[in-house]
Amino acid sequence: MVKEEVQKDPKPEMVEAPEPVPPKLLIENESDPRLRFWIKRVEKRVNGLWNQGRVGTLEPIVVTVMFTVARNGQVSDISISSSSGNSVADSEALRAIRRVERLPPIPPNYPADQLRLGYEFEYQE
Numbered sequence: 001m002v003k004e005e006v007q008k009d010p011k012p013e014m015v016e017a018p019e020p021v022p023p024k025l026l027i028e029n030e031s032d033p034r035l036r037f038w039i040k041r042v043e044k045r046v047n048g049l050w051n052q053g054r055v056g057t058l059e060p061i062v063v064t065v066m067f068t069v070a071r072n073g074q075v076s077d078i079s080i081s082s083s084s085g086n087s088v089a090d091s092e093a094l095r096a097i098r099r100v101e102r103l104p105p106i107p108p109n110y111p112a113d114q115l116r117l118g119y120e121f122e123y124q125e
Contacts, residue, residue: 022047023096026064026118034110041104042069046119050096060124061086063093069115073103081118093121 025043029035064082067075078097083090097119106115 021060021122021124023050023122024120026120027115029115032110034107038104038107038110042117045100045103046096049099050121051092060122061089063090063121063123064118065093065097065121066116066118067097069103069106069117071106071113073105075100075103084123086123089121089123092123093119096121 022043023046025039025046027035027039030039061084062082063080063084063086066077066079066081068077069075075097078094080090080094084093106112
């Protein structure tokens with residue numbers, strides 16, 4: 001008796017989803033030692049509120065949101081400074097900053113009463 005070899009269909013190649021890119025904080029005085037710990041706390045808070053969901057695009061897109069932080073940590077003047085061209089992505093980025101409401105107070109040894117910050121949110125499908 002001759003056994004016929006049965007060829008199995010090759011397994012389809014798995015395509016891994018790209019690793020999420022965490023939002024990037026944009027701050028003029030990033031290297032100021034008085035702000036280092038504060039910046040880490042801000043990043044942790046914003047990153048925890050951002051939903052990098054599907055936005056219906058094949059190419060990575062970036063939204064930049066600017067906002068002001070008062071000495072007491074109150075967030076205001078939230079606006080998109082650079083749109084992605086995708087209304088869903090733009091809305092999700094704005095929502096992340098609006099949900100923050102308040103950040104840790106600016107360190108008392110830092111001279112400015114407010115800071116203007118930006119965040120770049122990158123969406124990948």
